[in-house]
Amino acid sequence: MKFFYVFHAKRLKQMTLILVAAFFTAMFMFMETTIHLPVFSTKDAPKALYKGEKGVALTFNIGWGDEKAEPILDLLKKEKVTSATFFLSGSWAESHPDIVERIAKSGYEIGILGYNYEDYTELEEDKIRQDLARAQTAFAKLNIKDIKYVRPPTGHFDKKTLAAAKQLGYTVVHWSLDSKDWTNPGTDKIIQKVLEAENGEIVLMHASDSVKQTSKALPSIINGFKKEQLELVTISEMMANANATAEEIN
Known part of the structure; x- marks a missing residue:
């Protein structure tokens, strides 16, 4: 027993x-x-914003090209999308002032995609700061004011990037969902991938000339979000009066 x-x-x-x-x-x-950690964390560890709380933010990177940006803008206008965020490289913006003006007048938010297409993880902090400052000057000459957000040109970043951006008054924005549209995997695959988005998602898309299927995919993406009652917002709209998830960089 x-x-x-x-x-x-x-x-x-x-x-x-x-x-x-x-x-x-x-x-x-x-x-x-x-x-969710706030965007501007009081902790010492650097962080990058990659997700919000409400709405879906369609973000478009443009680093080069002359052909795809305007058709995508035409499509957004046709579908009555009033909120989107475009991350533009400073060098591209200087060469395409009319398109930059159109983006701004359409009410879309503009963020900085560096000046040159460089991998910030391979640069020293002062070089990153110089690249961002050069882009800052380019946008100022185009009368684009109140830019809040930066996305590293290649998507790669580290503590040096975050420190340089912060010193110039910017927040680094990554993404939580990558459409992979630049690989041109097929319109249906782009649609399927993007429509996986849930509330708070920051979606990476492109409007450079490398994308051949994005404009074809957008109508179905936009209608899909409408059916799911997911509101399309800018990064700033997503962050207003809401929490955000920040990513710690080691």
């Missing part, structure tokens, strides 16, 4: 440990999916 009680005591202890572990695991997962 003693063996009987010892055996069950051990089993009870094991079950208790399993339940406690399961409880803390569930609590951790719940906190991870519900707690």
